[in-house]
Amino acid sequence: MQLNAGCELHFNAKETTPLILMLRPRSGDGQWIIKEEYHITPVVNVTEFTDMYGNLCQRVIAPEGPFSINFSATVQTADDIDVVLDAPYTPVENLPDEVLHYTLPSRYCQSDMQGQLAADITKDSMPGYGQVEAIRSWIHSNIKYQYGTSNASTSAVDTANSRVGVCRDYTHLGISLCRALNIPARMVVGYLYKLDPMDMHAWFEAYVDGRWYTFDATQDKPRGNRITVAYGRDAADVAFTTQFGDMELNTMSVWVNAVDEAEAEKKAPEPATVPDASGSTSQTTTAA
Structure with missing residues (x-):
């Protein structure tokens, strides 16, 4: 199933505050990121790194005053999760x-x-x-x-x-x-x-x-249609926002909606025709 998911966060920074954000999912087992949008207001410089668990992390510095983040993505997800009751213990x-x-x-x-x-x-x-x-x-x-x-x-x-x-x-x-x-x-x-x-x-x-x-x-019961954002040992490793200053989260909203099948078909691009080509590859570029 294709899902539209995202979150919007509104902060008030009482001082200039460095932040580490962990809001971008990655394509991997059971999910494929079709598209994503990331908006930060006011506009600030953003740098990104991958942490030791493979999570995408963004570094920003929020200026004093209102600060908001809006992230959304369309993701192809697995409808089911694997259940193998007799899968043995790994020594x-x-x-x-x-x-x-x-x-x-x-x-x-x-x-x-x-x-x-x-x-x-x-x-x-x-x-x-x-x-x-x-x-x-x-x-x-x-x-x-x-x-x-x-x-x-x-x-x-x-x-x-x-x-x-x-x-x-x-x-x-x-x-x-x-x-x-x-x-x-x-x-x-x-x-x-x-x-x-x-x-x-x-x-x-x-x-x-x-x-x-x-x-x-x-x-x-087992349920699929999940979008993984981050992995870690426990909550200390997977905070959606980590702030290093006096900053309050005022509101946060989260949404996950199914992409209408007709809409998905309408938006799907026509397959490219490449005469005499044997093959090609292409790429386009805290919890409750």
Whole structure:
């Protein structure tokens, strides 16, 4: 499915403030970026870099006063996520080097403190995907989704104790419990079609049978049509905005809409004809 997604943020900077933004998704597994627009008001210089997790990050300096960001993209997304209930556990000695750090405790995911809970939840599960699905199902059934019950300091241990939170908290707990079983897990933030209420969203991926699989404890069944914006160990790595000064976010709006099929067909360009050509390639150039 093609989706139009985006967000608009309005700030007030009380002083000149450097910012790191993480709002641009990349084409990759399960998604293709068809087009995107990025508007910043007032106009400022923007530089971009790719962080250690492969996320696109933009550096700007907001002047004192009102400052707004509007980002939108049209993205081809996968209608379904892969579900392989018998996908086996990948032993630590067989993990790729770049995956190993996703087995370790991190700021919001104290996996070294949750081994017993993870063992209790997964005691009747097959090692691998089955264990992760048991964790996802347990969180969905035992943690109450409620706004205003957590904050930027809430960790996986806090959520396990309080049994309440939002998608960020569900995700941290899922990651922590997976890592407690030596299953690599990472945080994902982005957009989910027909999320209710609509907002930026967070879920997690676990590495089993030599690849990453998607898990979302806020949902009662697997759902596709996701747009990934960023990956990281936990929320500390995937903030949509990181500010280094006195700056307030006044309003934020998020949207995800399906592109009408007729509109998509109308906008699709006619295939180019290249006589006598054997082939060619071309390219055109924080969560609730």
